[in-house]
Amino acid sequence: MATVKIKIKNMVCDRCKRVVAEELQQLGYTVVQVELGEAELSTEKEVIDLEQVREVLKNNGFELLDDRKTQLIEKVKLAIIDLVHTVGEQEIQVNTSAYIAAKIGMEYNYLSTLFSSSEGITIEKYVILQRIERAKELLVYDELSLKEIAYQLGYSSVAHLSNQFKKVTGLTPSYFKQVKDERRKTLDKVQDKK
Structure with a gap:
């Protein structure tokens, strides 16, 4: 049996992992493991039909990643999503660039340049957009105060969160919490409006 790892774009949650695993199993592959952005397959087939896999993934809103640079950009995005969702659980403030460099195992300057040239926005802007989407989510849940949300997302103050929220x-x-008419975006769709 051959074991193959494939990289997948737009996998950002446990539901995504489940869908990918189910779809790959329906294609006849044994799914060894599925992580965010990656699936490991075991197969008795001579080769994996990448075009068939690509089509099934595309039909479910995912994309098969072929080249190294695209895979790196996806790793950066997943690291940012992980950071935004866990920063409140950590006791210390996290330096975003150091976190990303450590998580990916590459120099931040290279990753930043690659990300900006490919995505059209900076990593810093992407982090802000992700944090605001997380703030929207927490506001909709209505379980935490604005001060608690600011702390959980690593903002230095409520004012800092409020300023970035309004800018984005x-x-x-507070107004968003009242009206909730600004629809939240899925994490893979967060991009600059400009």
């Missing part, structure tokens, strides 16, 4: 959405967090 055009609404204050």
Whole structure:
């Protein structure tokens, strides 16, 4: 049996992992493991039909990653999503560039240049957009105060969160919480509006 790892774009949650595993199993592959952005397959076939895999993934909103640079950009995005969702659980403030460099195992300057040239926005802007989407999620849940949300997302103050929130959405967090008319985006769709 051959074991092959494939890289997949837009896998950002446990539901994504489940869908990918189910779809690959339906194609006749034994799924050894599925992680965010990656699946490991075991197969008795001579080769994996990448075009068939690509088509099935595409039909479910995913993309098969072929080249190294695209894979690196996806790793950066997944590291940022992980950071945004776990920063409140950590006791210390995290330096974003150091975190990403350590998580990916490469120099931040290279990753930053690659990300900007490919995505059209900086890593810093992408982090802000992800943090604002997480803030929207927490505001909709209505379980935490604005101060608790600011702390959980690693903001230095409520004012800092409020300023960034308004800059990105055009609404204050308090107003957003009242009207909730600004639809949240899936994590893989977060991009600069410009």
